[in-house]
Amino acid sequence: QQQVKQSPQSLIVQKGGISIINCAYENTAFDYFPWYQQFPGKGPALLIAIRPDVSEKKEGRFTISFNKSAKQFSLHIMDSQPGDSATYFCAASKMGGNQFYFGTGTSLTVIP
Amino acid sequence: EPEVTQTPSHQVTQMGQEVILRCVPISNHLYFYWYRQILGQKVEFLVSFYNNEISEKSEIFDDQFSVERPDGSNFTLKIRSTKLEDSAMYFCASIWGLFGANVLTFGAGSRLTVL
Numbered sequence: 001q002q003q004v005k006q007s008p009q010s011l012i013v014q015k016g017g018i019s020i021i022n023c024a025y026e027n028t029a030f031d032y033f034p035w036y037q038q039f040p041g042k043g044p045a046l047l048i049a050i051r052p053d054v055s056e057k058k059e060g061r062f063t064i065s066f067n068k069s070a071k072q073f074s075l076h077i078m079d080s081q082p083g084d085s086a087t088y089f090c091a092a093s094k095m096g097g098n099q100f101y102f103g104t105g106t107s108l109t110v111i112p
Numbered sequence: 113e114p115e116v117t118q119t120p121s122h123q124v125t126q127m128g129q130e131v132i133l134r135c136v137p138i139s140n141h142l143y144f145y146w147y148r149q150i151l152g153q154k155v156e157f158l159v160s161f162y163n164n165e166i167s168e169k170s171e172i173f174d175d176q177f178s179v180e181r182p183d184g185s186n187f188t189l190k191i192r193s194t195k196l197e198d199s200a201m202y203f204c205a206s207i208w209g210l211f212g213a214n215v216l217t218f219g220a221g222s223r224l225t226v227l
Contacts, residue, residue: 034216043116043203043218044155089155091216098143099168100216104154 003027004092006103013110019077021106023090026071030092034100035064035075038087047088048075080110114138116219118204124225128193133222135187135204144187145205145216146179148172155203161187194226 006023013019023033031052036044050057050064050073057064063076077084090103117136125131137144146158159169161179178190187206191198204219 036218041220043205043220045218046215098160098162099157101157102147102155 003101004090004103006090006106008106009104010107011109013080013108015080015082015110015112017080017110019075019080019084019108019110021075021088021090021108022072023074023092023103024070024072025092025101027092028071029094030101032093033064033066033073034091034093035062036089036091036102038089038105044089077108080108082110082112084108085110114217116204116206116217118202118219118222120222121220122223122225124227125194127196127226131191131194131198131224133189133191133202133204133224135189135219136185137187137204137206138208138217139185141206141208141217143167143207144181145207146189147203147205147218149201149203149221151200158189158202191224194224196226199224199226 004023004025011019034049035047037047038044048059048062048064050066052068055066061078064073066073085108087105087107089105091100093100119134144161148156148158157170159173159179160167164181176192181187201221201223203221205216207216
C-alpha cells in the first residue's frame with residue numbers, strides 16, 4: 001500500500017520559473033511532513049518540513065503548502081535555478097514516530 | 113557538520129554471495145535505519161534498529177537480511193545470499209531520538225550490483 005503518493009514523476013522548468021511538486025497521504029495519524037532533496041550519487045538530505053498546525057512554511061525560495069482537509073501537501077520552488085536540478089522526495093511520519101514513508105520521487109530539471 | 117558514513121561506496125558481487133554493508137551513524141544518534149532505492153525508484157524502508165534490536169522491519173527485509181551493531185559504532189546490513197533483484201542503492205540513516213520533529217540523516221549510500 002502506497003502511504004504517500006507523489007506527482008509528477010518528472011518535471012522540466014525554465015530558469016526563473018516555479019516548480020511545483022505534489023504529494024497526498026492517507027493516514028490521518030501522520031503529523032510530520034518533510035521534503036528531501038537528492039543529488040545524483042548522494043543520499044537524500046532534508047530540505048524543509050512542516051507540521052499540520054500551519055498551512056504554509058517558507059524557507060528562502062522553498063515553500064511547503066499544506067491542506068489538512070484534503071490530505072495533500074506540496075513543494076513550491078520559486079525562481080528555480082539549474083542548481084535545483086535534483087530528485088525531490090516527500091515523506092510523512094508520525095511526530096516522534098519511528099518510520100518514515102517516502103513518495104516515489106520527482107526528478108526536477110531546471111533549464112538555463 | 114556530523115554525517116552518516118557508509119562503506120563501501122560500490123560493491124559488485126556474484127549472485128548467491130554474502131554481502132556486508134557498513135555504516136557509521138552520527139555518534140549521539142540512537143535510532144538507525146536501512147533504506148533501499150532501486151535505480152530511479154522510490155526510497156523503500158527496510159529496517160529500523162534501536163537499543164541493539166530491530167524495532168520495525170518491512171516485508172522486503174526477509175530471512176536473507178540481518179542487521180547488527182557489532183561494536184557500538186558500526187551498524188551493518190548483511191545480505192546472506194544475494195539475488196539479482198537485490199541490486200540497488202542502500203542507504204543508512206539515523207535519528208537522535210523520537211521527540212519532536214525528527215531529522216532523518218542519510219549517508220551517501222552503498223551501491224550494490226549483483227551479477
